[in-house]
Amino acid sequence: MSLRIWETDPDAKPRPRSRFVDDVVGYIHGGMMTKTKPLALSQWRFTTDDREVGERIAQLFGGTPEEWDTDKPNNVQVLSESSRVGLVLDGPEALRSRMVLWGRKGIIHACDGVYFVDGEDRGQPCGCPREYDVRKAQAEKGTGPQPEITLKARLAADEELGFFLYRTSSWTLTKELHEIENAIAEAAEAAEGGCRIRLTLALEHVEFTTKTGQRVEYYRPALTDITAETSALDDAA
Known part of the structure; x- marks a missing residue:
């Protein structure tokens, strides 16, 4: 015997779930590597390992899915025509941040700026300098950790496509991160x-x-228009 409640109210019947909906299907980038150096972009770049995902991205944000030379699985890229992407986070935990120094064999140092957050020394003082400018200078020399901000989110334009990851080491965004985290926490609490x-x-x-008199021009990542909603992707009731 099985439930027949959808026979009497077919409009309320849950839609079939996409095969991608709970998977990380791609990445969002603000730059790319050329043959000689990193290149900052003015529109978002997406990468994925699935051609169908790439085609959907192109429909939503412009651009053309194309293969690019990489040894990573996400070998399809879309250079979009959009500098703004609406995202949906499942909750405050979708935004994570830490300070990381990488070595050839992996992470050498991971902290929150005051205490280690990984390894045997987790919870112990990390020994990083107190001054922001000194931290940044050490990171630029490769002798100290730099920011690692990670956002896991769905696309507001197609939530059922799956999750996308955005990672950045932007020091500019780091200056605003506490305000962003507070805004997200307040929205969730409300x-x-x-x-x-x-x-x-x-x-x-x-x-x-x-x-x-030197002219400076660049593009910086920003997280704006933070609001909350109580409805879920699939309503529980």
């Missing part, structure tokens, strides 16, 4: 838990002239 968070991942154009 919705009394169990909510999803909507936000926009953007590449913002920055342009200014230094005191010496």
Whole structure:
């Protein structure tokens, strides 16, 4: 015997779940490697290991799925025509951050800026300098950890496509991270838990002239338009 409740209310019958919906199906990038050096982009770049996902990305954000030379599984890339992507987070835990120093064989140092967060020394003082400028200078020299901010989210334009990961070591975003985390936490608290968070991942154009007259121009990642909703991808009731 099986339930027949959907016969009397077919409009309420749950839709079949996508084969991708709970998987990480791709990555979002603000740059790419050329033959000689990294290249910052003004529109988002997506990579995936599935051609169908790449084609859907192109439909949503422009661009063309194409194979690129890589030894990683995500060998399909889409150079989109969009600098703004709406995302949906399952909760505050979808945004994670730490300070990391990588070596040839893996992570040498991982901390939150005050205490180690991995390995045998977890919970012990990490010994990083207190001053922000000193931290940044050491990271640029390769002698100290740099930010690693990770966001796991669905695309607001097609939530059932699956999860995408965005990772950045942006020091500019790090300066705003506490405000972003607070906004996400406050939105979740206002919705009394169990909510999803909507936000926009953007590449913002920055342009200014230094005191010496040098013109500086670049694109920086930003997380904006943070709001919460209580409805789930599949309603439980």
